Amino acid sequence: MDALEIDELIIRKLSGEATPDELRQLQLWLDQSEDNRKYADDLTLIWKESQNVAPYAEASFDADTAWEKIRPAKAHRRFMKPWVATAVAAGFTLCIGLAILFLGKQRPQPAQLAWVKIETAEGEVLTHMLPDSSEVTLNSNTVLSYPAKFAGKERPVKLASGEAFFSVTKNPDKPFTVLTKLVHVRVLGTRFSVDIRNPKQALVAVEEGRVKVYSAKDKSENPKGLILTADEKGEYEAKTGNFSEEKMLTPNAFSWKTGVMTFNRIPLPEVVNDLEARFNVKIIIENPELRNKTFGGRFQNATLEGVLDSIMATYNCEIEKTPDGYIIK
Numbered sequence: 001m002d003a004l005e006i007d008e009l010i011i012r013k014l015s016g017e018a019t020p021d022e023l024r025q026l027q028l029w030l031d032q033s034e035d036n037r038k039y040a041d042d043l044t045l046i047w048k049e050s051q052n053v054a055p056y057a058e059a060s061f062d063a064d065t066a067w068e069k070i071r072p073a074k075a076h077r078r079f080m081k082p083w084v085a086t087a088v089a090a091g092f093t094l095c096i097g098l099a100i101l102f103l104g105k106q107r108p109q110p111a112q113l114a115w116v117k118i119e120t121a122e123g124e125v126l127t128h129m130l131p132d133s134s135e136v137t138l139n140s141n142t143v144l145s146y147p148a149k150f151a152g153k154e155r156p157v158k159l160a161s162g163e164a165f166f167s168v169t170k171n172p173d174k175p176f177t178v179l180t181k182l183v184h185v186r187v188l189g190t191r192f193s194v195d196i197r198n199p200k201q202a203l204v205a206v207e208e209g210r211v212k213v214y215s216a217k218d219k220s221e222n223p224k225g226l227i228l229t230a231d232e233k234g235e236y237e238a239k240t241g242n243f244s245e246e247k248m249l250t251p252n253a254f255s256w257k258t259g260v261m262t263f264n265r266i267p268l269p270e271v272v273n274d275l276e277a278r279f280n281v282k283i284i285i286e287n288p289e290l291r292n293k294t295f296g297g298r299f300q301n302a303t304l305e306g307v308l309d310s311i312m313a314t315y316n317c318e319i320e321k322t323p324d325g326y327i328i329k
Contacts, residue, residue, distance in 0.1 A: 006026075006029060007043065009022055009025060009026045009029075010026065010040055010043050010044070011043075013026060014044060019219040019220075020219060020220060020221040021219040021220075022219070024154070027152065027153065028152040028153070028154055028156065029152075030152075031151055031152030031153060032147070032149070032151045032152060033151070114147070114148045115145045115146060115147055115148070115158075116145060116146055116147075116148055117143065117144070117145040118138065118143075118144055118145070119138070119142065119143040119144070120138045120139070120140050120141060120142050120162070121140065121141070122140050122141055123140050124138075124140050125137065125138065125139060125140060125256065125257070125259075126138045128144075130146055130150075130155075130157070131146070131147070131148065131149050131150050132150050132155055132169050132171065132174075132176075133169045134155075134166065134167060134168045134169045134176065135166070135167040136157070136164055136165065136166050136167075137164065137165040137167075137257050138162065138163075138164050139162055139163035139164065139165075139195075139197075139256050139257075140162070141161065141162050141197075142159075142161060142162025142163055142164055143159075143160040143161045143162060144157060144158065144159050144160070144162075144164055145157070145158045145160065146158070150174065153173075153174060154174060154175050154176075154177055155171070155174055155175065155176040155177065156177045156179055157176075157177070157178055157179065158178075158179045158180075159178055159179070159180045159194055159196060160180075160181075161196060161197070162196065162197060163193060163194065163195040163196070163197055163256070164178075164193065164194055165191070165192070165193040165254060165257045166178065166187075166190075166191070166192055166193070166194070167191045168187055168188075168189050168190055168191070168192075168209075169189060170188060170189025171188065171189065172188050172189075175187065175188055176188070176189070178194050179216070180194065180196050180202060180216065181196070181199075181216060182196060182201075182202040182215070182216055182236055182238050183202045183204070183213050183214065183215060183216055183225075183236050184213075184214055184215075184216055184223075185204055185211050185212070185213050186211065186212045186214075187209065187210070187211045187212070188209075188210075189209060190206065190207075190208055190209020190210060190211055191206070191207040191208040191209060192204060192205060192206045192207060192208075192209070192211050192228075193205045193207075193253075193254060193257075197280050199238075200237070200238045200239060201235065201236065201237055201238065202235070202236040202238075203233065203234070203235050203236075204226075204228060204233065204234045204235075204236075205232075205233045205234075205249055205253050205254070206228045206229060206230055206231070206232050206233070207230065207231075207249075207253075207254060208230050209229070209230065210227065210228070210229050210230075211227075211228050212225055212226070212227055212228075213225045213226045213228060213234050213236065213243070214226075215236065215241060217241075225243060226243045226245055228245065231247070231248055231249050232245055232246065232247060232248075232249070233245065233246045233249055233253070250270070250273075250274055251264070252274040252277075252278060253277075255274070255278050255302065256278055259300065259301045259302065260298065260299065260300055260301075260302065261274065261278065261298070261299045261302040261307065262297075262298045262299075263295050263296050263297050263298075264296060265294045265295070265296040266294060266295065266296075267291070267292070267293070267294055267295075268285060268290055268291060268292075268293045268294065268295050268311070268328075269285060269291055271295045271307075271311070272285060272328075275304060275307060275308075278302075278304075279304045281304065281325045281326065282324050282325030282326070283325055283326045283327075283328065284325070284326070284327045284328065285328045286327050286328060286329050287317060287328065287329055290315060290317060290328060293315060295311060295314065297310055308326065311328065317329060
């Protein structure tokens, strides 16, 4: 969060308008440092003082009403002269202006709000250690950011694009949460992947443990969603807002991480599905006879071209590369 977002969260909390999710975000920021908490306390004090003098603000100033609020009960009625009203309003504005200037100087420096960003290029796969000793592996063209230190009550990371596999260190007292534009994934300790390469869809696959997946739009305290366990895969469609799940994962669900693809004499359409998921490409089987064929093989450090070449050799077919992907003829 940047400085303006922090100010807005604090003010929304003070005005009673903050959602449970916003309160959670604010608490994470407060837990990061003593300076953050002091800044919030200072802004709270200014807020409370402004409520006390708000009736005298120039935009809604009423001299009679203001005087009635501050004169002794038995004092005889007096009216505030226009120039006095203007002075009071100006004083209020100056007070708030100086307070903002002061808070601006006291605002926690970016280093105390620092997030680390890591990203991968086309064809690159990167494994990285997080501050809590959890491990994350990034697929190609992936951007991930995380706090330099998990100082609060949760361990949030932000997946901006691409696909990542997380091996999370177990900590029941501090949940680990993956935040994306479409879904949030909340865990205590497990092994799973999050795929948002398609901006209209989010995929979560669990290798070990248990995760909760829910829409990023759900700001309630107990958001609804999917509970996924080992060998289950969940899918979220942005257009409909619907979740779906599969009970069994293919052997190649995490092949982009291991580099190994295995096909145990499975139908060619299933082979194509695995290749499309692994390499984020579209493949069409144009020859209807090939749809009933099976294919087997194990590919170490698998490449798309290597598997397609093997399919061509096995079935003596042709494969055409197009701007949209590949066609098996």
